[in-house]
Amino acid sequence: EVQVSESGGGLVQPGGSLRLSCAASGFTFTNYAMTWVRQAPGKGLEWVSSITGSGDDTYYADSVKGRFLISRENSKNTLYLQMNSLRAEDTAVYYCAKESHEGLWFGDSWFDPWGQGTLVTISS
């Protein structure tokens, strides 16, 4: 069964850092791009970042560019999101999702499956 599962969320003070992980199983991890999507409390879905299967190309939302870093360790079937200079507005449930292909172009891709999410709370 194809599965992804996030971990690493928690309570962090403004300005702090946190690293999220996403463990993948049931598919050849290196063959698929991966994505992070977040959802602030009571709000809609917001794309955060994507990375190609090889890890060579990364993409970021303007709201996190320069503060967040997406990476992957294909030998461990694991996706990461390093979050620095955290702000109150970064408070959200963070989901990782598998893209439908390697990520040479995202125009014909989709997210499936999604993980259960991990809650990140930024507060003093």
Added chain:
Amino acid sequence: QSVLTQTPSASGTPGQRVTISCSGSISHIRSNIVNWYQQLPGTAPKLLIYSNNQRPSGVPDRFSGSKSGTSASLAISGLQSEDEADYYCAAWDDSLNAWVFGGGTRLTVL
């Protein structure tokens, strides 16, 4: 403010057909495929429709998707109480080099 525009809410009675719309522009909806995600209360989003009108295995054929120009639609026929959820459209934006979502439509089954 979401890049893709969805009506915030929709409703229907059991058995009815409801349609949820998603409008955008040439840089995303017109140029690329549209996908729909269903988020049941308290759960993670789930892929509902991909590539404009394709249903993943396990999704009932009561759900259908379509796209025309810079707009896409999700139709749910034979509405059931378990369809009460938030529905999101999404597409890749070639100009932004980013995924964009609609703001979501909350469907209420009366």
